[in-house]
Amino acid sequence: MIPTRCNRAVRASPLIGLPAHQWWRLTGRFHHTPPRHARPRWGRGDRALVGLLIRGLMLGLAALLGTGCRNEGLYYGVVKPPDRPELRIGLGSSPETLDPHRAAGGPEDAILINLFEGLTEYDPETADPVPALAEHWEVNREATVYTFYLRHDARWSDGEPVTAEDFIYSWRRILDPATASPNASLLYCIRNAANVNRGRVRLRSKQTGEFLTDERGRELIIEPDDLPNALLDRRRVELVPYTPEDIGVEAVDEYTLRVELERPAAFFLDLTPHVALRPVPRRAIQRWGDQWTRPGHIVTNGPYTLSEWRPADVLILKKNPFYYAAKEIPVERAVFFLANDSMALLNLYRVGTLDVLATGLLPLPYIPLLRRYGDYVSGPYLMTYFFMLNVHHPPLDKRQVREALNLGVNRRQLCDRLLRAGQRPAHTLTPGDFGGRYPRPSGPLFDPVRARDLMNRAGFPQGRGLRLTLTYNSLDINRRIAEMVQAQWQQVFPELQLELVNVEWQVYLSAMREREFDIIRRSWVADYKDPYAFLELMLSESSNNFTGWTDPVYDRLIHLANAIVDPGQRLRQLAEAERRLIEAQPIIPLYHGVTFFLRKPYVRGWESNVLDKHPLKFVRLQREFGETMVHFWQPKR
Amino acid sequence: MVRYVIWRALSSIPLLFLVITVSFFLVRLAPGSPLARERAMPPEIRARLERHYGLDQPWSIQYWNYLRGLLRFDLGPSYKQKEASVNALIARAWPVSATLGALAFALALLAGVALGCLAATRRATFTDRSLVFLALVGVSVPNFVLGPLLVLIVSLNLLWLPPAGWGESRHVVLPAITLAAPYVAYIARLTRAGMLQALQEGYILTARAKGLREYGVLIKHALRVGILPVISFSGPAIAFLVTGTVVVERIFAIPGLGNLFVQAAFNRDYTLILGIVLVVSTALFLFNLLVDIIMVILDPRIHYGEA
Numbered sequence: 052m053i054p055t056r057c058n059r060a061v062r063a064s065p066l067i068g069l070p071a072h073q074w075w076r077l078t079g080r081f082h083h084t085p086p087r088h089a090r091p092r093w094g095r096g097d098r099a100l101v102g103l104l105i106r107g108l109m110l111g112l113a114a115l116l117g118t119g120c121r122n123e124g125l126y127y128g129v130v131k132p133p134d135r136p137e138l139r140i141g142l143g144s145s146p147e148t149l150d151p152h153r154a155a156g157g158p159e160d161a162i163l164i165n166l167f168e169g170l171t172e173y174d175p176e177t178a179d180p181v182p183a184l185a186e187h188w189e190v191n192r193e194a195t196v197y198t199f200y201l202r203h204d205a206r207w208s209d210g211e212p213v214t215a216e217d218f219i220y221s222w223r224r225i226l227d228p229a230t231a232s233p234n235a236s237l238l239y240c241i242r243n244a245a246n247v248n249r250g251r252v253r254l255r256s257k258q259t260g261e262f263l264t265d266e267r268g269r270e271l272i273i274e275p276d277d278l279p280n281a282l283l284d285r286r287r288v289e290l291v292p293y294t295p296e297d298i299g300v301e302a303v304d305e306y307t308l309r310v311e312l313e314r315p316a317a318f319f320l321d322l323t324p325h326v327a328l329r330p331v332p333r334r335a336i337q338r339w340g341d342q343w344t345r346p347g348h349i350v351t352n353g354p355y356t357l358s359e360w361r362p363a364d365v366l367i368l369k370k371n372p373f374y375y376a377a378k379e380i381p382v383e384r385a386v387f388f389l390a391n392d393s394m395a396l397l398n399l400y401r402v403g404t405l406d407v408l409a410t411g412l413l414p415l416p417y418i419p420l421l422r423r424y425g426d427y428v429s430g431p432y433l434m435t436y437f438f439m440l441n442v443h444h445p446p447l448d449k450r451q452v453r454e455a456l457n458l459g460v461n462r463r464q465l466c467d468r469l470l471r472a473g474q475r476p477a478h479t480l481t482p483g484d485f486g487g488r489y490p491r492p493s494g495p496l497f498d499p500v501r502a503r504d505l506m507n508r509a510g511f512p513q514g515r516g517l518r519l520t521l522t523y524n525s526l527d528i529n530r531r532i533a534e535m536v537q538a539q540w541q542q543v544f545p546e547l548q549l550e551l552v553n554v555e556w557q558v559y560l561s562a563m564r565e566r567e568f569d570i571i572r573r574s575w576v577a578d579y580k581d582p583y584a585f586l587e588l589m590l591s592e593s594s595n596n597f598t599g600w601t602d603p604v605y606d607r608l609i610h611l612a613n614a615i616v617d618p619g620q621r622l623r624q625l626a627e628a629e630r631r632l633i634e635a636q637p638i639i640p641l642y643h644g645v646t647f648f649l650r651k652p653y654v655r656g657w658e659s660n661v662l663d664k665h666p667l668k669f670v671r672l673q674r675e676f677g678e679t680m681v682h683f684w685q686p687k688r
Numbered sequence: 689m690v691r692y693v694i695w696r697a698l699s700s701i702p703l704l705f706l707v708i709t710v711s712f713f714l715v716r717l718a719p720g721s722p723l724a725r726e727r728a729m730p731p732e733i734r735a736r737l738e739r740h741y742g743l744d745q746p747w748s749i750q751y752w753n754y755l756r757g758l759l760r761f762d763l764g765p766s767y768k769q770k771e772a773s774v775n776a777l778i779a780r781a782w783p784v785s786a787t788l789g790a791l792a793f794a795l796a797l798l799a800g801v802a803l804g805c806l807a808a809t810r811r812a813t814f815t816d817r818s819l820v821f822l823a824l825v826g827v828s829v830p831n832f833v834l835g836p837l838l839v840l841i842v843s844l845n846l847l848w849l850p851p852a853g854w855g856e857s858r859h860v861v862l863p864a865i866t867l868a869a870p871y872v873a874y875i876a877r878l879t880r881a882g883m884l885q886a887l888q889e890g891y892i893l894t895a896r897a898k899g900l901r902e903y904g905v906l907i908k909h910a911l912r913v914g915i916l917p918v919i920s921f922s923g924p925a926i927a928f929l930v931t932g933t934v935v936v937e938r939i940f941a942i943p944g945l946g947n948l949f950v951q952a953a954f955n956r957d958y959t960l961i962l963g964i965v966l967v968v969s970t971a972l973f974l975f976n977l978l979v980d981i982i983m984v985i986l987d988p989r990i991h992y993g994e995a
Binding site for chain 2: 128129144145147148149150153155156228229231232233235236248249250275341342344345361362363364365388390391392394395396398399401402404555556557558560561563564594595597
């Protein structure tokens, strides 16, 4: 007899559609007695024997194929703490590089935050910056000068001390145009950083030796593209390109770093734990050049150092003995599994080879099943999934049409019926998860009546004559979202002709860059914990604003807001800018994301936070957590 | 014979050149770029990266530079794996695929030939019929069904073998079986057909008439000829097996050439795609040549180059 506690598992198995009791019925005796002439010629005993045989066979098959009874219960799969203090993490795709200045984010960040330590570190629960290399810091009244006091006992893994000079070298390196860092623009709030990175040029008078300024006293700057056209008297004026030495950082002394900002930027502190602002090893880079990130060459200042890296296989970190708090770090070794296939990773997690399966790696159809187990951890994430509208393509140039489309999307249905992992309907670009500090404007809700009305007034009654395309990259989730929105729009505007364009990743990227779309899916993850991380996306100068919508008022509101020292007032001003954005409607926000990962019950300190950052130095393993303990835990329902 | 081999080797060079040329331009014709990513870079930085990799130059110059690198056996840098060269990436992935492929092929050959002989000698019996049926099943069940099924039973329920990964000997078992299954079936069918034909030949009658033991007749005389179709099939088969199989490597998360190739194609990692194409086509050519040589050794009726 199949134990009843297994029923759920068998029903959940993708291979066996039948619940256990129905399997049983298949093999059971018939309930009615056939007429005498139809009865088989074998005796009762034979029939019982054959029945028993079949039942045995079925039972064996069910046990083999079904998710099985072994280790099933409150946790998904085998719960067995590792024999040594080691954490095994399913990470997904391989990092492209371990150079923090050339990395573009994603899988790299998860590894790099453990190799390199910055001024501050992400708090594992709130993702707020907590002191790391900087023991404390000061900000001047205008929020333009930050002074960081570094700890004296920090060392690189080659034994050399970590000093303010290391930060200066690193920030100059990332901003140097020769490095071509994709993350350099994160540092643009530092004085002259943008000028250096974009290769701008100033003018110096040959007579006085001073830089030329405009009537307001600001230095005259020429963009590199404009240089050939600039009419200059070369006998009187010389061109001086900005060099990395010009950026506003200086070492007051060996352990004091002074940062001068271009303009007040209240979010600067939130930026400091970002990988792009963490120091890189000067001596190793000078010695090894491009090859400095190899195991054996790499020098790190974080709690871990690189032990082994086999691309597309595993990446292993081991504790850095020179780290100032090395003794207090419980996890000695971390193994990142770099498999691309989420099914393979889930299987590895299930047999107990992985302790953590990071966010974004759970196969979508498994989420309703996995949510029932104690391993499943989920929380708000600073991520927004939205559609970008090409406002240059008629009829999307009409605000009424854009607004009508926006009002015709039922996000609640999208989140509850399709996504089902706790995602929240989005009415704005910015999620509300900034500790309740951001007075997020309220976006328009689902309103089919008003949507239809607006569409009528725009000249497309019932959507008649409206032909649009919706482009997305071929991932199951994107396809399903597009299909659901298509169906919703079809109900509100029955005569709308919406063509879904499912393209491969690279085609999608080039369609976006070339603006060959009407509506295109997009998602955005915040780099740091501030609404500006979302709002900067829609600035006119942003290289990621593909809508064609630009609004000088929006830009000015944002820049004014960032100049406000008082945090509350600044956020109110940002919210004002966002309200303007929503009214213009160049985007249709769909949902705000959630982090969702699997974590064995003996892992502590790998918590859900809004940036999905998990510094290993805070992770503990309860290795006394025995298999027997599992049964005393109550499952989530 | 020697002249034939040399001629074949020389004639392969223009062929490989053609393969490289066509692939070179095809990958560039596909939309996208190795530098594209979801977050667009500022145009200045993108331009600088393109200059760094020489992607801003016209295709003809890029092509010329690539060919010059090839002469020095330099397949260039990978655009996506920033610190690695294509040579290094292939050198790392190729042994993995080769190990797996060789094991799978050995398994396929041993099991396939043995089952094929068994079926041929027990012709038209229950054993034969069920083996023929099994072979049909083996050929028809795709490996993306067999692989997960094996994982489900052997790894997830019985916890006998790891469901994925690479590095230890126990990691090889399931992927090798999955990979070998259709080949076992196909080789069994080929062997059976070949043996059936061979057993009807006159020299078998002679051998039997000489009073040789049946076992000797089968192995020494019939199998030697009966296995020829299998050998000629083996050339391309082994070439494909040892150069990585996309599906199986993905299911079992094996860091081999097949996995690398898929990623390279998605990322438009031009140099890596070309490098793998070159390796696979060279392997295909080599194994075909090897098979032709083995055929001559096995079957004295075959001659090359003397006609």
